[in-house]
Amino acid sequence: MKTLIAPSILSADFTRLGDEIRAVETAGADWIHVDVMDGRFVPNISYGPIIVEAARKCTTLPLDVHLMIVEPDSMIPAFVKAGASWISVHAEACPHLHRSLQLIRSLGAKAGVALNPGTPPDVLDYVIDDVDFILVMTVNPGFGGQQFIPQCLDKIARIRERIVRSGRTIHLQVDGGINQKTIRQVTMAGADILVAGSAVFGTGDYGRTIQQLRNVAQQ
Ligand code: DX5
Ligand code: ZN
Helix, strand or coil: CCCEEEEEHHHCCHHHHHHHHHHHHHCCCCCEEEEEEECCCCCCECCCHHHHHHHHCCCCCCEEEEEECCCHHHCHHHHHHHCCCEEEEEHHHCCCHHHHHHHHHHCCCEEEEEECCCCCHHHHCCCHHHCCEEEEECCCCCCCCCCCCCCHHHHHHHHHHHHHHHCCCCEEEEECCCCCCCHHHHHHHCCCEEEECHHHHCCCCHHHHHHHHHHHHCC
């Protein structure tokens, strides 16, 4: 599977969001990662469908919306309408995980399950046929710029094995603390979509950074 780089706009300059999105697209980004936080599931509040709608007007890249919110079902239609093409919900936030995933797919988007660092991979066992991607958090969600948690590497490897056994094409995304130092470990463990916020937007030359990340990831 091709390695995809998905810059998270959480670390972008919001006074110039359109320019920032266009800049990472020009710089070679594959997806745009949009972190939605509600102040309940995670201890921070970010943005909702209107930012997805604005982003949709600035880029043709897939918009990958990471919902760090409780009871996501009520908001999923608004995110699809706004232009989200890939949507992940947290297993910890969904009492009816299967229903949430089916809802995303029924609206024509690709469905993903996100797992916090402390959540075991077993929750995937009975929904593996209902996902297009799995998101392994390698920091506790809520903020950009945190340190990668290495204990998650074993979980990435176990999930990749599980995907291979399923015989399906399911992407394995990793999010949190991804930079030139950590990216190779996660691709070695089996990840193919790498979210990077501060590692991209914290640098001066997005093109050079994305190219470096891609090179190290595929070494
Ligand atoms: C964390 C978010 C991440 C975050 C990553 O809650 O889900 O997507 O933006 O930021 P970095 O790459 O700086 O760890
Ligand atoms: Zn994220």
